Amino acid sequence: ATKDALQTTSSLTSLDKKWICLSSGCLVKVDISFAVVGGVLRDQNENWILGYNRYLEFCSVSEVELWGIMDGSLLLLERSYDNVIIQIDNMEVVLAIQDQACND
Template identity: 50%
Template structure:
């Protein structure tokens, strides 16, 4: 990855039976250096929704900071597009 790329690593989680879901992740530079982290309590939602909230929140952080090239990394096959 060249010097103009940042990585967005996101994840969502859903607790079984207790209406708990959260999303979070972090952004790092091309050398793997931490830039910023984030998390969000979601309440009651599906795993797919939690994964997508994590991606959306991370992308919004990157857009707010004017980053243009982003590699999105997630462990959810259903959250990838």
């Protein structure tokens, strides 16, 4: 993968294969030292497949987002989904994933 692989799409329905969308979000509550991450998996027609969440000890926002992507990715692997789009709004996480992919 390259940094040019970053693509924006407004709708999964325009894709020609069966794609699954992994959307992840997080909540970090600093004053009581906890974080929660959750996400949802949807098909190319934006129908809900399943949701997930995880309670974490205190982490940075980027770490929590990465946990969400990992948890969602593991669920997708367990269900043998091959075509995945990850939707995330944290540029630090996007760049970290792209940098790691370029180094592998």
